[in-house]
Amino acid sequence: MFTSLRPVLLFSLLIANTGCGERAPAPPQIRPGDYQTVIDHLRQQIPEQMRKNHVPGLSVALVDGQEIIWAEGFGMADRELDMRVTANTAFRAGPVSTLLIAGAALQLVEQRRLALDAPLSKALPEFRVRSRFHADARSANQAVTLRRLLSHQAGLPSEHLPRLYSSDPLKYLPKDASGLWLSNPPGSQTAYSNLGYALLGAAIERSAGEPLESRLQTHLLQPLAMEHSGFTGNSDLEPYRARGYQQGKRSLDHEIRDLSANGLWSTPSDLGRFVQMLFAQGRYDEQQLLSRESISEMFQQQNRNNPLDFDCPVGLGVFLGPCGDVRVAPHLRVWQHGGTIGDFAAQVSVLPEPQLAVIVMANADTAEVLVGDLATQALRLMLRARGNALACVEDCEPNLPPLAAAQVPSSVDRERLSGVYATPLGVVRLKDERQRLFAELSGLRVELLRDDDGWLRPQKKLLGWLDLDLGDLVPLQLDVVDVANRQVLAARRHGQVLPLGERVTPKPLTDDWLRSVGRYRLASHNETNPVLDSLSIRLEEGLLIARSRLGGNNQGEFILLPLDAEHAVLAGNGQGLGATLSRRDDGLRVLGYRFVRQPDELATLQF
Incomplete structure (x- = not known):
């Protein structure tokens, strides 16, 4: 699956990090107006950071108002072809694609071909949803609006899996995905959905009467002189496109069906021109591409009434805060979007008041944290060059209490916290053992202590003896809080609180679901590049635990909560959770995939 939000990575990084925790060198002295010192410092630091993070190629652009003050490439776009990254090398933008899609949708809203608060079914009448949250089908379909799709609040699952890595046109997706179950009530929480943006792309095509690529080229990309940007193909299509790398190896670079969610190819300087248009209230090169009203709508918080979103404000196609x-x-707003699609990572970070922006793109599965950290570092340096003394040197938040003063949670506290939590990362277990509290994920665990602020903090030892240097993750604090009638595992980092998971309590299981324990293989036809190829279900502490695999490698672990004899949901809230799994006589169905039970002797060989 695609991962688009850095906050969901916090806990996995917390327990898996064994890095050296080296601090970046102190920033240079910068005089007002001295951008050259900023550029020289970044030129010196970027290659070293790429080496430490095993990133072959990276490109960066700095924007000040209506000027791109610097754009440069580093490293290799394609090692095998000995092709270096230049300022014109295009990378997959991944989740950053949604910025352009939001702009295209708002253009059609201005032309009254789409309406923000109209149901998606008005543009795509063949697409329908099923819901356990509504009294009837009509009210469920009315609740899935364009505004909620643009802000990831429509309640849709994160993906529709069949033919995800293919060149299938978006026009077939609405019919193929029709009849899916909503994962959560629309308008109740932000849960990142690539499927939602894929359907937005189909709605744009239908309303505009032309393919997504030609619509975007004519009305956004070409007017913005984004000459190396497009929504189709892979790196074989154009010689200036970078090749992605996974685990140090050149990736296969499959085409992506969901173009509007992840399919954009672009350069930092091209994306910089899109940001310049936003700074100019929709105007670029004497053309008004978006109205002032559309720009204002794009950057209005859409999720103010969602308690489960905690401290992560969301606009239309963009996040309006650092979100962890x-x-x-400390006193400047930031707009940003970034993430990874595996072999590429990208980040766009914008300070709207001083009109400064940084765009970073890279071509490796190890690059996501680097591009985000580099964007923050560069913005701080740019603020100094603008004579702004607000920029933080390191963390904008006060230092946390020393961990040496932390206390073992009391017996009452440990009993309250102990349990199983469903998260987008997998199953997290908090365990009361030997009068101490431990957190476990994927076989790794750390001890949790209460600090003087009252939050849980990770002890810097793994399995009680191996020292860990948690580096930048030291500021992470955890606790379990009651929100919207749920017990939520929350993380506090850099002064912001974000949800990590939800507590799941075992319930009696029927014989039908107990018989579902076993192993299953993918039975979908015409699936040449599957996201998953097998599932297993086991019973553990009264809960059904489903594990997905691809090529023998674990892809995720989830808790199944049966609703009735035929349906269960992937427990929890957030990206990838809440989706409905259907049990049939011939196997299981989830996110468009069909799985059939594996014969016991074959299952033993495979697993």
Whole structure:
């Protein structure tokens, strides 16, 4: 699956990090107006950071108002072809694609071909949803609006899996995905959905009367002189496109069906021109591409009434806060979007008041944290060059209490916290053992202590003896809080609180679901590049635990909560959770995939 939000990575990084925790060198002295010192410092630091993070190629652009003050490439776009990254090398933008899609949708809203608060079914009448949250089908379909799709609040699952890595046109997706179950009530929480943006792309095509690529080229990309940007193909299509790398190896670079969710190819300087248009209230090169009203709507918080979103404000196609990342400055707003599609990572970070922006793109599965940290570092340096003393040197938040003063949670506290939590990362277990509290994920565990602020903090030892240097993750604090009638495992980092998971309590299981324990293989036809190829279900502490695999490698672990004899949901809330799994006589169905039970002797060989 695609991962688009850095906050969901916090806990896995917490327990898996064994890095050296080296601090970046102190920033240079910068005089007002001295951008050259900023550029020289970044030129010196970027290659070293790429080496440490095993990133072959990276490109960066700095934007000040209506000027791109610097754009440069580093490293290799394609090692095998000995092709270096230049300022014109295009990378997959991944989740950053949604910025352009939001702009295209708002253009059609201005032309009254789409309406923000109209149901998606008005543009795509063949697409329908099923819901356990509504009294009837009509009210469920009415609740899935364009505004909620643009802000990831439509309640849709994160993906529709069949033919995800293919060149299938978006026009077939609405019919293929029709009849899916909503994962959560629309308008109740932000849960990142690539499927939602894929359907937005189909709605744009239908309303505009032309393919997504030609619509975007004519009305956004070409007017913005984004000459190396497009929504089709792979790196074989154009010689200036980078090749992605996974685990140090050149990736296969499959085409992506969901173009509007992840399919954009672009360069940092091209994306910089899109940001310049936003700074100019929709105007670029004497053309008004978006109205001032559309720009204002894009950056209005859409999720104010969602308690489960905690401290992560969301606009239309953009996040309006760092959402768990380091703040650039304590009193400046930040707009940003970034993430990874595996072999590429990208980040766009914008300070709207001083009109500064940084865009970073890279071509490796190890690059996501680097591109985000580099964007923050560069913005701080740019603020200094603008004579702004607000920029933080390191963390904008006060230092946390020393861990040496932390206390073992009391017996009452340990009993309250102990349990199983469903998260987008997998199953997290908090365990009361030997009068101490431990957190476990994927076989790794750390001890949790209460600090003087009252939050849980990770002990810097793994399995009680191996020292860990948690580096930048030291500021992470955890606790379990009651929100919207749920017990939520929350993380506090850099002064912001974000949800990590939800507590799941075992319930009696029927014989039908107990018989579902076993192993299953993918039975979908015409699936040449599957996201998953097998599932297993086991019973553990009264819960059904499903594990997905691809090529023998674990892809995720989830808790199944049966609703009735035929349906269960992937427990929890957030990206990838809440989806409905259907049990049939011939196997299981989830996210468009069909699985059939594996014969016991074959299952033993495979697993």
